[in-house]
Amino acid sequence: MRLHADRFWFNTLGYILVGLFALVCLLPFWLVITGSFMTQESITLHGYTFWPSEWSLGAYKLLGETSAGFIRAYGITIVVTAIGTTVGLLVTTMTAYVLNCKDFRQRNYVAFYFYFTTLFSGGLVPWYIMMVKYLHMKNSILALILPPMLSVFYILIMRSFIAAIPEAIRESATVDGAGDFTIFTRLILPLLKPALATIGLFIALHYWNDWFNTMMFIDNEKIYNLQYYLYQVLSKMEFLNQAAAQAGIATTANMPSDAYKMAMTLVTTGPILLLYPFVQRYFVQGITVGAVKG
Amino acid sequence: MNTMNKGFWWELKKHKIKLLMLLPAVIYFFVFNYLPMAGIIIAFKRYDYVGGIFGSPWVGFENFRYFIESGQLWHITKNTVLYNLVFLLVNNLLEIVMAILLAEMAGKYIRKFLQSAIFLPYFISWVVVSAFVYNVFNYEYGSLNSLLASFGMDSVDVYSKPTAWVFILIFFSAWKTVGYGTVFYLAAIMGIDSETYEAAEMDGANIFQRVRHITLPALIPTAVILLMLSLGGIVKGDFQMFYQIVGDNGLVYNTTDVIDTFVVRSMLTIQEFGMPAAAGLYQSVVSLILIVTVNYLVRKAEKDLALF
Numbered sequence: 001m002r003l004h005a006d007r008f009w010f011n012t013l014g015y016i017l018v019g020l021f022a023l024v025c026l027l028p029f030w031l032v033i034t035g036s037f038m039t040q041e042s043i044t045l046h047g048y049t050f051w052p053s054e055w056s057l058g059a060y061k062l063l064g065e066t067s068a069g070f071i072r073a074y075g076i077t078i079v080v081t082a083i084g085t086t087v088g089l090l091v092t093t094m095t096a097y098v099l100n101c102k103d104f105r106q107r108n109y110v111a112f113y114f115y116f117t118t119l120f121s122g123g124l125v126p127w128y129i130m131m132v133k134y135l136h137m138k139n140s141i142l143a144l145i146l147p148p149m150l151s152v153f154y155i156l157i158m159r160s161f162i163a164a165i166p167e168a169i170r171e172s173a174t175v176d177g178a179g180d181f182t183i184f185t186r187l188i189l190p191l192l193k194p195a196l197a198t199i200g201l202f203i204a205l206h207y208w209n210d211w212f213n214t215m216m217f218i219d220n221e222k223i224y225n226l227q228y229y230l231y232q233v234l235s236k237m238e239f240l241n242q243a244a245a246q247a248g249i250a251t252t253a254n255m256p257s258d259a260y261k262m263a264m265t266l267v268t269t270g271p272i273l274l275l276y277p278f279v280q281r282y283f284v285q286g287i288t289v290g291a292v293k294g
Numbered sequence: 295m296n297t298m299n300k301g302f303w304w305e306l307k308k309h310k311i312k313l314l315m316l317l318p319a320v321i322y323f324f325v326f327n328y329l330p331m332a333g334i335i336i337a338f339k340r341y342d343y344v345g346g347i348f349g350s351p352w353v354g355f356e357n358f359r360y361f362i363e364s365g366q367l368w369h370i371t372k373n374t375v376l377y378n379l380v381f382l383l384v385n386n387l388l389e390i391v392m393a394i395l396l397a398e399m400a401g402k403y404i405r406k407f408l409q410s411a412i413f414l415p416y417f418i419s420w421v422v423v424s425a426f427v428y429n430v431f432n433y434e435y436g437s438l439n440s441l442l443a444s445f446g447m448d449s450v451d452v453y454s455k456p457t458a459w460v461f462i463l464i465f466f467s468a469w470k471t472v473g474y475g476t477v478f479y480l481a482a483i484m485g486i487d488s489e490t491y492e493a494a495e496m497d498g499a500n501i502f503q504r505v506r507h508i509t510l511p512a513l514i515p516t517a518v519i520l521l522m523l524s525l526g527g528i529v530k531g532d533f534q535m536f537y538q539i540v541g542d543n544g545l546v547y548n549t550t551d552v553i554d555t556f557v558v559r560s561m562l563t564i565q566e567f568g569m570p571a572a573a574g575l576y577q578s579v580v581s582l583i584l585i586v587t588v589n590y591l592v593r594k595a596e597k598d599l600a601l602f
Contacts, residue, residue: 010505014399017395022408028426094315112602124558125557125561126574127333150322180311212534234421287474
């Protein structure tokens, strides 16, 4: 098709405006990357800049030397994400499946039981007291695994994914005498692979980026997760000095502590940036399904 | 249906596997959502750790009285509502513009690249955003001041300027959510019947006219309904964003404190539970009233778009 003048101008406008916004979106990442390669000297002298006057690996070297706590935090996040996502995804899908069974007449009441929690909540204080005083979650890794596990929103999105599966498939299996759990595991789950990937990724992202639950419930440095560890590095100067002392490194004025903050930020986000090109389409799909549902 | 009169036990037996499959989620929401709802009575008590939720002494409306008389109620409600209104307007406007421009974009690869770029911030944790804030605005080493210095201008100490944070918050809210919302509006544009466009093109309408007379009118009702539905959440501040961007900087609480940051701060630093519980209950009740009202109005206007 020939490109008309109006189309040309509209597209040019699009490239400029969207391009500018995209630039703004990417710029902070660039600043973190360059910041992580600067020497403490040049940061003290010029501050963080768009292009370092000299490139240095000092911050990454320091990161390697003080990595014990950081690697443990990485491990905590990986374990919590893996367990939480697996269990959360299974329960979400199971629940969504039952909410779709037309022969289960009470399903709308059950759906409302879940839905109501999005309309009204007791607020943070009773929740916190419940977690700490009655469930004894203080300094327990369960405090990191349980709160992000289920979300009504994901159950509802999963329900619309399942609703797209022809009812006839389930009916014919029921006639053949298959029970609900068999139908769920043998018939429905295999058909749901893209949906499982979508919702699973949403849940996993939530776990990966969580720091709030650590702040609320964890005092023990040994079970800090990755984001909270980064938060400590960013907000407390002593935190790096402590880690250095534990690794047997003398704290000096030249220690690249400000580049270290940026290097730490980058390694924390690294896995997400690397996976992003491959997983993005699943998120787009999830949002689109949510959009259609309204 | 003859199942109607077969009774409760028959139903229970028939659906026992289904009920078992529902059980984990039912228990989960009972423990983490419904039990804390019962705990809101703490808003009417003076909390002590030993007594817990049920054993602490009643104080009537004391917590609410203190919350109102300290001036906090009005102050944080105003901040929360104003921020949310601005976020809603700015973000939705940007999202609609981005979605329309992207939908019409000719180059397939550049479109994919640009869309990926603006969607990327959605995947980043707020802690990482706080590293960005530190990198850019930090007084001594921030890249903003580096840039100003290279032009021979004076450094700015953003941390002591309350109004600056209003714009920083608006900026990062857009930065983080516009990509997500754009996907939403793109889906709505894809839902427009392509025949309408073809017919318009046949009649000689140019692209600006098509956007003006077909795309926008198709998106505006969706946008209005979306905005209305978001009104239910207008008294809820995004704690993670406010806390990570502003931090514990008491100098700027006047312009940056929202209900949620106030609640967490009172709880974790002052170890006071009664007043923040009262603030939380106030927030939940106002929010519920708003949701129900708005939903009633949406239902009247466009039944399919109502939430319930």
